[in-house]
Amino acid sequence: MGMEQLVEKYFRPGRLPHIWCPGCGHGIITGAIVKAVDKLGLSKDEVAVISGIGCSSRASGYLDFNTANTLHGRALPIASGLKMANPKLKVIVPSGDGDATAIGGNHLIHAARRNIDLTLVVYNNSIYGMTGGQYSPMTPKGSKATTAPYLTIEPAFNLLDLAKAAGATFVARSTTFHVQNMVDCIAKGIQHKGFSIIECVSACPTNFGRQNRMGAAPKMMEWQRDHAVMVGAWNRMDEETRAKAIADGKFPIGVLYENNDVQEYTEAYDDLIKRAQGGK
């Protein structure tokens, strides 16, 4: 299905155009979510999209699923309650880097720890876009931001290591340059039974690129092209090459980790109900 047909089928009539700036990568990520849903052949009724607050979180309103645009950082607890109420729903959580890792950071690690079957899609544009370019926990150290006129002195999270350490059982990364790879990662994340996180590297030319002299949107996408390495190639690197790649700011993309041996939370709760009711 072409994008026009996908928009027709999955986007709410009358809700577009979106609010994102020209050159923003968030439309590509939202498109990738829709393509993943379509690829899996899910019905719109069985998909819920629960977001917090921020540029990325506006995605929920555009999509013709069961949707909610809730509070800053709090999408995961609401999504968790919804999933508990109706485990049949495929619950997708679009969340910005500030939403997911700063104000919602505690919810992130605990949702991962429980291994509840949610698909967290982190729209990582390395900045607070909606409020005008303040640094987030995902802003690379040494970047300029409206709250870091003398450059940031805080290191960024390694988000995926954090999520994996907390208990996430599906961990992937992609970029808005690598659309097919992103669709694939999100689709696999939705299919995975357990907590999935897909970090989608996005470009914010308006509020991050401009302050950091990264050029316009195409230049920022070229940066993604030049720094992302397919996970297969990444894994084949010898240690010295990989160390150099890391030093050059390169990063692996694709499915980086998947563990299907951990029981999913709502399934574990169903077992608990059986025990409480006198079963085994």
Next chain:
Amino acid sequence: MSIKLLQGNQAVVEGAIAAGVKFYGGYPITPSTEIAEQLSARLPQVGGKFMQTEDELAGLGAAVGASMGGKKAMTATSGPGFSLKQEMLGLACTAEIPVVIVDVQRVGPATGQPTSPAQGEVMMSRWGTHGDHWVIVVSPVSVPECFWLTIRAVNLAEKYRVPVIILMDEVVGHMREKIELPDDYSTIKTVERKRPTCKPEDYLAYGTTGDDLVPPMADFGSGYRWHVTGLIHDDTGFPKGTPEGTVNALNRLHDKIYNNLDDIVTFEEYKMEDAEYAILSFGGAARTAYDTVDMARKEGIKVGLFRAITIWPFPEKQVKALAGKVKGILVHELNYGQYVLEVERVVSGKCPVWLYGKYDNSSATPQQLLAELKKHTGR
């Protein structure tokens, strides 16, 4: 009926089960923790689910999410946790997600005194979250009332699509008292939220008809796809930023409650028929007043008790009538003086209003309350 000796918090748990609550999300905090502990055992027995969340906001957040999924949902907390939940409470107000929040008050602010009684959240329960909003707050006086008022709170939340706060205090939460529990909860009248009956393509998420200002609510996943938002929205559920749209949205949130005060406002009058003075109180503080009334009457002071059960919306009509009838109203609450401000506003000089606000981390004795009364009645 079976007779049990239960704690107030336990009675809330049984009330929740009887009302059909199927989800609890919450974080441990004194003096409400027993509610979480016992629901973690009781809910799975009836096919419900309990989630101990990472923090207070997540507890209410998970309850809101479960309610969106069609389950009757609740949380419980105490002062510090109630402060933390306020933002989520605002979302439940504006998105009209039915949910029940129990706040077992302790002494505040901050850590205050976790195991001592107070009623310092009277105003926060009404005005805690930012922005104009309207909630229902009920306050039980006894263990049996904890049971019945929890059922009522769940019913009101479902009927009006509004967060309902059960404002308790450490006295009522932790006290043990005799209670008669129905053997079969299925005989108890419960309310289910209205769900849409139209075709999914005709469903207007916040559309209302006629005088009924409460829109039907579809469960997520039921085939009616709609959008929940914390932004001010119109009947489509999508943001509406115009001045007129804003006024319409807020007016409906107000009117759906305030057009139904006769259904929502409940109160108790004790020996008020011939009363020349009234003690006005609620929750744990009101327990003292029954004995005070009896003692005062033995001494020839004709006093009665007006006990607000629904404390918000304020029983305005009833208190206005009261002010026209008695020579003075003594407000008794376990704080420096909060509810008295609303009483003064409504009485508006028609009779004297006195305050016995007690904030020394203990309940008043009937004798103490009687002494306060006598200061004002002059006998």
